[in-house]
Amino acid sequence: MEGICPHCESPARGDECDQGCNRHLEPGEILEPTCKICENKAEYREQEHFFFRLSSFRDFLLEYLETLEGTSNARNYAREWVNQELRDWCITRNLEWGVRFPGHDELVVYVWVDAPIGYISFTEEYCNNAGLDWKDIWQGDSSIIHFIGQDIAYHHCIFWPAMLKGAGYSLPKAVVASGMVKIDDKTFSKSRGYVVWVNDDYLDHGFQPDLLRYYLASYTSHTKDLNFSWKVFQEKVNNELVGSLGNFLYRTLHFTHKNFGEVPEGAVSDKVLDEIRSTIQKVTVAMEEYEFKKAIDIIMGLSAYGNTYFQSKEPWHLIKNDRVACAGVVKDCLQVAKALVLLFEPVIPTKMNEAWGHLGQKGDVSQMKYDEGLVELESKRPLPKPAILFTKIDDKKIDEMEVIMNKRIAEAMAKEEKSAPQVPVIPVVTFEEFNTMDIRVGTVVSAEAIKGSDKLLKLQIDIGEDIPRQVVAGIALTHVADELVGRQIILLANMKPAKMFGVESRGMILAADENGAVLLQPESKVENGTPIR
RNA sequence: AGCGGGGUGGGGUAGUCAGGAAAUCCCGACGGGCUCAUAACCCGUAGAUCCAUGGUUCGAAUCCAUGCCCCGCUACCA
Incomplete structure (x- = not known):
């Protein structure tokens, strides 16, 4: 989905203003949302979903996080999450694939509900082979330690402990959250x-x-x-x-x-x-x-x-x-x-x-x-x-x-x-990079066609220097040489010199490029050589 | 934007919570030694405004404040 960022009006996609202010966008915040694939407008639809009553685990989580071992990045992050606001958690999705939600064939369980339950499943698998009882680990007095990437800290420090608590299972003793692999x-x-x-x-x-x-x-x-x-x-x-x-x-x-x-x-x-x-x-x-x-x-x-x-x-x-x-x-x-x-x-x-x-x-x-x-x-x-x-x-x-x-x-x-x-x-340019361009106002002193060329004119331009600049401009199709004399134009003065039709050009006249050249000129007459910023 | 984590010699990295003499270790550079060992190992030298600015203190990489930069997340990507 694409749209416009409500904060800075840059093009944004999905839930992030990735080209403009970089802010995160909540669902519904993005303006003029359209589908990236079919280009139709996005619309709201009503659907039935199921929620986990996470909000009622607030006190439990605050207390639990104080005792949680592991790295502080996971604990601090989770604590702030819970401190701010704990909303009930939507645990169903309308997807083709996934674990079907009981009694609702059109819904699947959100992956972060069933994925950690997989930890229990493979413990059971292992225990069956090793002649152990998985319940000793997940329902008994055990040390459950999760090693995760820091990007999934809240799943393991908030959602998962709440689920375990709700179901009466053992709680993780520690969550060790590492940085990302590069x-x-x-x-x-x-x-x-x-x-x-x-x-x-x-x-x-x-x-x-x-x-x-x-x-x-x-x-x-x-x-x-x-x-x-x-x-x-x-x-x-x-x-x-x-x-x-x-x-x-x-x-x-x-x-x-x-x-x-x-x-x-x-x-x-x-x-x-x-x-x-x-x-x-x-x-x-x-x-x-x-x-x-x-x-x-x-x-x-x-x-x-x-x-x-x-x-x-x-x-x-x-x-x-x-x-x-x-x-x-x-x-x-x-x-x-x-x-x-x-x-x-x-x-x-x-x-x-x-x-x-x-x-x-x-x-x-x-x-x-x-x-x-x-x-x-x-x-x-x-x-x-x-x-x-x-x-x-x-x-x-x-x-x-x-x-x-x-x-x-x-x-x-x-x-x-x-x-x-x-x-x-x-590409984005810095002010310093922009400053490398010497752009000035000049007045056309003389103009003449170049023999053998349909498009080029040879101009002499006064930009406040002792001798007028000789510039070759590709504007002959839209401009008559004589009518240019006396007009003010905008010149990129430190353009690398070049020869066209054997005539040296030491600058470039700036123009809007719309089916030919539309010359730029100052709003009002200014002194020759005035810099443009 | 909010929240969390991070910024330390040329590269990488420890130390920061609990402030304390000359800031750890590995690689790389340079010099020396040894000969058991996989051209390995051992000793030494050079190299750091500890992101910036301000503050607290007898003393700051470490504590506090502000700013800059990088990374992660922000509940419908997993």
């Missing part, structure tokens, strides 16, 4: 090609899932936008996962396997255990605050600690003349490695499960608690030959991925141009 700093958009498909663009190209998990979890705090670019992806993987974490795990395990073949004897030093303990504490706090980026930074700090420890203790020297001291260093490093594997398991589970095996450990890491990182590795436990966990992504691979993306963007652009109505886009 691709190459552009708004994520399937139609514009700014999209990375997990199957087609990632898994099918041989990228391992843990790498993307790491990128998403470690990029930034929840409240900021998360940008994805292949270049940054490569940098993060190569520097952080390969260079720091992977390298520490591998150099430690490889060195141990080569020189000892098993977990060496001796106790882990207190200093190292303290470092691990303090890391676990800090990570636990960060995780409880849902601050994944912070948690990962702390874990990576332990990895850096491990690398520095290995470097400064120089076990490759010790092995030659002090095997016992070397064993101590190795044991310390192995313990750090164990802690790293446990701490990183939630973020990069596949790789950490592999590493768990490299440490000679049995069982499922995901079932272990963080504190297992303080349990010293059992001496004499044989260690298998370790394998490299993460490999570098080379430039060529990244170039390939960028080509794929750029191609998709170009195709989307071409498609857009084809389908979009051909409205010429007139």
